[in-house]
Amino acid sequence: MTFQSYKEADHAITRFIERGEGEFDQLALALHQLQAKHVPAIAALCQNRGIDSTTLDQIDQIPAIPTTAFRDMAITSIPEKNRTSHFESSGTTATQPSVHWHHDFSLSLYDSSLIHQFQYHVLNNHVWDEHTLALTPPPAEAPHSSLAHMAGQVLGDGTIYAGKWQKDGWSIDSQICESVCAKAIHDNAPLLLFGPAFSFLHWLDSTESFYELPNESRIMETGGYKGRSRELPKIEFHGLLSERLGVPESHIVCEYGMCELSSQAYDRKAGTNKERAFRFPVWARPIIINTETGAPCEGPETGLLRIIDLANVYSSIAIQTQDLARSIEDGFELLGRAQTAEPRGCSLNLLE
Amino acid sequence: MRDALPNYFLLDTQPEARLTPEVVTEACRQLKRNRAQYLRDMPTEEVITHLSRLAENWQDDLFPFRKMALEAEPTMTGFSRPSLAHGLDRFFARITEDNLHNLIAQELGDSRRLDAPLSTPEERSDNRLAFACGPELIGHIASGNLPCPTMMSMIQGLLVGSAQFIKCAENAGWLPALFAHSLYDTHPKLGACIELAHWPGGKSELESPLFDEADCITATGRDETLASIRKRLDSRRRFIGYGHRVSFAYIQKDMLSRALSRDLAQRMAQDIASWNQLGCLSPHLVYVEQGGSVRPEMFAEMIAEALDSLETTQPRGDISPEESGTIAYKRDFYDVRSAGAGDVRQWKSEEGTHWTVVFEEDPVFTTSCLNRFIHVKPVGDLNEMLRVAEMARGQVSTVGLAAPKNDAEAIVKQLAHWGVTRVCPIGQMQDPPLGWRHDGRPPLGDLVTWTDWEQ
Numbered sequence: 001m002t003f004q005s006y007k008e009a010d011h012a013i014t015r016f017i018e019r020g021e022g023e024f025d026q027l028a029l030a031l032h033q034l035q036a037k038h039v040p041a042i043a044a045l046c047q048n049r050g051i052d053s054t055t056l057d058q059i060d061q062i063p064a065i066p067t068t069a070f071r072d073m074a075i076t077s078i079p080e081k082n083r084t085s086h087f088e089s090s091g092t093t094a095t096q097p098s099v100h101w102h103h104d105f106s107l108s109l110y111d112s113s114l115i116h117q118f119q120y121h122v123l124n125n126h127v128w129d130e131h132t133l134a135l136t137p138p139p140a141e142a143p144h145s146s147l148a149h150m151a152g153q154v155l156g157d158g159t160i161y162a163g164k165w166q167k168d169g170w171s172i173d174s175q176i177c178e179s180v181c182a183k184a185i186h187d188n189a190p191l192l193l194f195g196p197a198f199s200f201l202h203w204l205d206s207t208e209s210f211y212e213l214p215n216e217s218r219i220m221e222t223g224g225y226k227g228r229s230r231e232l233p234k235i236e237f238h239g240l241l242s243e244r245l246g247v248p249e250s251h252i253v254c255e256y257g258m259c260e261l262s263s264q265a266y267d268r269k270a271g272t273n274k275e276r277a278f279r280f281p282v283w284a285r286p287i288i289i290n291t292e293t294g295a296p297c298e299g300p301e302t303g304l305l306r307i308i309d310l311a312n313v314y315s316s317i318a319i320q321t322q323d324l325a326r327s328i329e330d331g332f333e334l335l336g337r338a339q340t341a342e343p344r345g346c347s348l349n350l351l352e
Numbered sequence: 353m354r355d356a357l358p359n360y361f362l363l364d365t366q367p368e369a370r371l372t373p374e375v376v377t378e379a380c381r382q383l384k385r386n387r388a389q390y391l392r393d394m395p396t397e398e399v400i401t402h403l404s405r406l407a408e409n410w411q412d413d414l415f416p417f418r419k420m421a422l423e424a425e426p427t428m429t430g431f432s433r434p435s436l437a438h439g440l441d442r443f444f445a446r447i448t449e450d451n452l453h454n455l456i457a458q459e460l461g462d463s464r465r466l467d468a469p470l471s472t473p474e475e476r477s478d479n480r481l482a483f484a485c486g487p488e489l490i491g492h493i494a495s496g497n498l499p500c501p502t503m504m505s506m507i508q509g510l511l512v513g514s515a516q517f518i519k520c521a522e523n524a525g526w527l528p529a530l531f532a533h534s535l536y537d538t539h540p541k542l543g544a545c546i547e548l549a550h551w552p553g554g555k556s557e558l559e560s561p562l563f564d565e566a567d568c569i570t571a572t573g574r575d576e577t578l579a580s581i582r583k584r585l586d587s588r589r590r591f592i593g594y595g596h597r598v599s600f601a602y603i604q605k606d607m608l609s610r611a612l613s614r615d616l617a618q619r620m621a622q623d624i625a626s627w628n629q630l631g632c633l634s635p636h637l638v639y640v641e642q643g644g645s646v647r648p649e650m651f652a653e654m655i656a657e658a659l660d661s662l663e664t665t666q667p668r669g670d671i672s673p674e675e676s677g678t679i680a681y682k683r684d685f686y687d688v689r690s691a692g693a694g695d696v697r698q699w700k701s702e703e704g705t706h707w708t709v710v711f712e713e714d715p716v717f718t719t720s721c722l723n724r725f726i727h728v729k730p731v732g733d734l735n736e737m738l739r740v741a742e743m744a745r746g747q748v749s750t751v752g753l754a755a756p757k758n759d760a761e762a763i764v765k766q767l768a769h770w771g772v773t774r775v776c777p778i779g780q781m782q783d784p785p786l787g788w789r790h791d792g793r794p795p796l797g798d799l800v801t802w803t804d805w806e807q
């Protein structure tokens with residue numbers, strides 16, 4: 001199978017996402033061939049490694065682009081004049097952010113990928129017409145935040161945004177959070193809370209309030225702390241959310257996503273108690289790579305997480321993350337991030 | 353392996369036995385009693401003899417404690433056996449009778465000044481004598497898995513006649529403990545003046561009794577850790593903190609002749625391989641001056657060849673998935689960069705993450721992810737190098753320097769004014785001499801207190 005054009009690839013992958021038509025491996029290999037022709041960085045990487053894209057027959061052979069390469073160069077097939085928007089990684093201001101370029105077609109794929117998954121995992125396929133609180137700025141205020149964009153796409157029109165954009169990220173207006181919680185309790189109507197883990201911590205650390213949110217309230221939290229707040233292991237963080245907001249752990253859903261990807265993984269469906277494990281939708285597949293050999297891990301050993309994301313039609317289908325993970329159940333568990341080793345015997349903390 | 357050792361130190365019984373503040377206080381008081389009884393008045397000459405003999409034993413393959421160190425699982429020591437053997441040999445080779453005498457003489461003017469009041473010629477003209485005393489009890493807050501700094505602190509403390517309580521970093525106590533056991537075995541009275549224990553850093557209920565009992569605290573760690581310790585000490589206690597440091601190498605173009613460069617690259621590779629590059633004296637990157645017969649890029653390739661051949665004699669060994677994951681990820685990143693532009697090249701071990709050399713035209717200072725991962729960058733001259741390394745200024749320990757004798761002095765002066773505290777030949781970065789002034793501070797001079805006796 002080969003694609004002659006991006007239009008053809010876009011249609012085929014949209015059909016796969018929306019109707020399950022086609023076969024993952026074939027689509028992935030065909031899309032990679034197309035990208036190896038049209039994305040200069042992928043073309044150069046293949047040439048450098050002596051890879052002939054037309055002869056690959058396994059998806060784990062597709063050369064993956066490391067997330068930090070999105071900082072350095074435009075990993076995209078979209079010509080400069082057609083790039084209408086972009087998402088940036090939310091690193092610290094000291095480092096240059098990753099940039100994932102988009103245009104209307106790529107955004108449309110992105111949106112269809114995220115809405116479906118959010119509805120399935122967080123809303124259990126119900127239509128949510130209850131209270132919603134986003135711990136992000138409104139999308140118009142933060143046009144380069146993929147999370148704010150996601151909020152705009154998946155949350156309803158009545159969503160209250162507690163995030164205020166500042167030059168190095170956003171801050172949370174605790175009073176807005178408090179009043180939305182109070183209103184939900186007053187109305188005895190469930191509340192959906194959406195935001196990054198560090199924003200939840202900023203809010204909860206700034207007050208001493210405890211809430212008992214109405215039944216069926218739920219939380220979608222995402223991402224690490226990125227040095228923006230104190231750091232808590234996930235179990236303790238979920239315990240804290242549960243204790244302070246009265247939302248049972250079964251209704252706390254953790255999302256894994258990044259600006260370099262177009263698909264997201266979720267670790268549970270709200271309201272269920274199945275053991276947590278991140279699962280991507282059928283159009284994205286995680287591969288855990290042995291850090292020494294570079295080959296896919298066969299058992300549950302720890303390795304680097306690589307994702308083959310069909311929805312990344314116009315950038316790179318294979319993304320190499322810096323996250324350590326291991327397979328559990330039918331998904332994966334995150335084990336932190338590969339970090340620059342500190343000189344043992346003394347330590348250093350230079351800016352990257 | 354640990355079961356083979358007697359329970360002399362608190363660390364030997366951990367984690368089974370729980371530490372309490374009372375245990376720490378009592379251990380400190382016992383150390384001070386032992387010191388008064390055995391160590392304080394022991395002639396320096398005798399301490400030197402014991403230490404130098406012990407160091408000699410540690411270089412003997414039949415010495416039981418060396419055997420235990422080398423037979424231990426690499427996961428306990430953090431290093432492959434050949435790497436560890438190499439590191440231990442280089443460390444203990446420095447602890448000789450002559451070197452110990454010279455160290456005290458360098459620091460105190462005369463190697464007998466800890467035994468009795470004596471005078472230097474300058475003091476004599478002033479008609480006075482002086483006597484140096486070490487602290488009664490030194491508390492060391494050790495950090496990291498590199499055993500040398502901790503063992504060196506112990507040796508320096510013994511030389512000035514101090515009892516010592518060493519708080520080891522997590523999973524880093526095995527080799528220092530083995531050294532302390534060997535000391536106990538050689539001379540139980542010296543061993544009785546040392547205590548080792550571990551607790552998670554910052555655990556104030558255990559640290560407070562130590563800070564109350566010790567009259568001198570040394571600590572190695574992050575700036576914030578040092579600041580927080582300093583804040584908790586009252587002004588009568590001496591505090592010696594060693595903070596963030598990085599090291600790098602500078603190769604002047606005249607040293608890059610075809611005749612010299614291969615040997616230089618081999619010595620450079622040894623600096624990278626020693627202790628798997630994990631110490632603060634290990635190079636993060638190599639600046640190579642342009643304009644020599646061998647281009648910087650070619651020199652990078654020579655380092656790669658040398659690292660490859662070192663892998664057979666001093667293999668790096670296994671590292672954690674976090675560490676190898678970082679290397680794998682960085683390699684991917686530089687692979688993409690080298691594919692996209694002609695100004696980056698990468699050489700790496702074929703199987704596994706054992707060594708990596710990245711050459712980049714962009715000279716900006718970069719820290720390495722270590723475990724034998726080195727950056728090589730070209731610069732026009734020393735001034736340019738100091739400009740691009742500005743972000744590391746104030747945090748640089750050692751510069752490994754290759755330069756012709758005639759130019760070296762001027763370079764060293766410039767480096768010193770810029771803030772570098774140690775310059776050494778390539779190949780010796782991880783082997784500072786005994787008299788090395790850590791962070792530019794006198795190693796014994798900072799510990800002792802003088803009593804001047806005017807006549």
